[in-house]
Amino acid sequence: MAELTKSQIKRNALVKATIELVNNSGFHAAPMSKIAKMANVSPATIYLYFENKQDLVNQVYIEVKAAFTAYAFATFDETMDVAEGFELIWKRIADFKLKECEEAMFLAQCDNTPIIDEPSRMEGIKHLQPLLDLWARGKAEGSIKPLDDYILYAYAINPLSFLMITQKRGSFQLTEEHLEEAFQSAWSSIKK
The missing domain is CATH 1.10.357.10 (Tetracycline Repressor, domain 2)
Incomplete structure (x- = not known):
């Protein structure tokens, strides 16, 4: 199996953080800043992969x-x-x-x-x-x-x-x- 790139690792971390925050706090209590912090990426990094929170x-x-x-x-x-x-x-x-x-x-x-x-x-x-x-x-x-x-x-x-x-x-x-x-x-x- 191919090794994940840095980009894939960051995106996967964002996906995992989103799932965890939505499950534990709900959609509205999961701001992008909190998702980024939990994924250990800068908030600006999210926008490299996703247009906005809805996306x-x-x-x-x-x-x-x-x-x-x-x-x-x-x-x-x-x-x-x-x-x-x-x-x-x-x-x-x-x-x-x-x-x-x-x-x-x-x-x-x-x-x-x-x-x-x-x-x-x-x-x-x-x-x-x-x-x-x-x-x-x-x-x-x-x-x-x-x-x-x-x-x-x-x-x-x-x-x-x-x-x-x-x-x-x-x-x-x-x-x-x-x-x-x-x-x-x-x-x-x-x-x-």
Whole structure:
């Protein structure tokens, strides 16, 4: 693997600082000066990579969403049966959310608040296309309820964010058994 350049290291530090500050303080309490200080770069350096704070958060969102979906779909095959494909994707999403908690929390913040602009949000949705295509196939075959994709996502995928946050707070410890129960609940909510 190629070694990172100084420029890539600085940009990565800015991305990491943005994720951490947004997660811990929220978008409005994460000024560019604080992001720069946390990333150990000068505030002017941020503007070499990003136009402004909105551009920074939008780009970080798209990068994290791309990494999340690359992980979620890495072992998915479009020829899989709908139920099998959904289980594989759902469990990979759960795995990502539990292993990459900071990135997953950042995505949850972005998906549940108006901090991301609409073009970036739409770009993020494009990364979910394999799941949306699977659902379309399931609806056509009659194995998935003919509901809007947003409703399917709200019932089948979004609860994972709640479980991840409760685990991070220490309120609840997800076991393999809990994850299997959560998956069965998710599948039951969307299957016809």
